[in-house]
Amino acid sequence: MQRIKCRVLDVRPFSDTVYHIRLAAPKGLHFNAGQYLKVVMSEEDKRPFSIASVAGEEVLELHLGAFSPDSWAMQVVEHFQSQPEVELEMADGNAHLREDSKRPLILIAGGTGFSYVRAILRRALTLNPDRHIQVFWGGKTPEALYLHNEMKALDATHANLKYIPVVEELPADFDGQQGLVLDVVKAMNPDLSGFDIYIAGRFEMAAVARDLFLAHGASSDNLFGDAFAFI
Template sequence: MQRIKCRVLDVRPFSDTVYHIRLEAPKGLHFEAGQYLKVVLSEEDKRPFSIASMAGEDVLELHLGAFGPDSWAMQVVEYFQSHAEVELEVAAGHAHLREESQRPLILIAGGTGFSYVRAILRRALKLNPDRAIQVFWGGKDPSALYLHQEMLALAAKHPNLAYRPVVEHKPADFDGLQGLVLDKVKEFNPDLSGFDIYIAGRFEMAAVARDLFLAHGAVSDNLFGDAFAFI
């Protein structure tokens, strides 16, 4: 991994619990869509977060879900707020987009796992705007889908992109699905054998997803998620 220093451009809330971090990206910085970086708080404390932006852009973006004033992620938000420059290690993770594949994509996110999915989605569309892609984004309620409008606009622009927001608690005026995100993936795709599948969320969710998807025909070599290296 490469050690770099970045200027903090902006720290602002997407919602009550999700923060948008924008850092100035050094020229020539390379990473793959779907990789993560580590924020170096100290040599003994390096915290990983998915990169939500693409290589070649002027800005590195992170989405941090911070639940509570003393939470693990909120400590990092406060670090960004109090420092003009931060140190990062870039980049790690083997669950990045396989650019040589043209199989249809299923991208699955729980909460701020969307930062991982967003990077892969944008890169895949840049490489092939006509590729068949399904995005399933799950949360407790619509407020958890903090870039819902961005996704609606992207789906309207790309006819082959199916955006399927899934919430556990669905208001009457929300035009999305109600239930659990993994169940909806299975309902829309009873046979998963022909897809590349990328998933980001809690480890428990990833473990359930792997067993469920393999039982419905998914090919293990075409199933990607950083959590799979730890479970």
């Protein structure tokens, strides 16, 4: 992988537990939508995070979920906060967008797995603004869906894009589905044949998704997620 240095532009919280990292992207940097980079903490410690932006933009974006003060991700947040410049390895992962496919898309994220889905969605819309796309984003509460308004705006401007937020705890004033995100995907798509499906979330979620979706007609050749390389 290519080793690069990037200037830290901004580290801001999306919420109490999710941080938005913005880095200056070197000119000519290429990667595929849906790939991840590794933050070089040391030569023995390189930590992977999905890239939330797309190639050709001036800014590299990361979304880091840090749920405790000394967590694995919070250490990386503090690394970005304390360093004017960081080292990265770019880019890895085979679960990137297949740009030659014309099949309708189902994109599924749990929590900050949305960073992976966001990059794929934005690239897919650039290639074909009229492509049929469903985006399912799951979290425990609405606060976990930290870019909910951005997704609602995209839904409103693309006739063939459907955004489905799914939360376990549903307030009366939230326009979304209640339950588990995989159950909602299955309920809305009982026949998953003919779709390209991309998923990002915890490994245990990905394992359940693979078995569930294959049982409902999905093709293993059209089912993508970085977790599948490890489970």
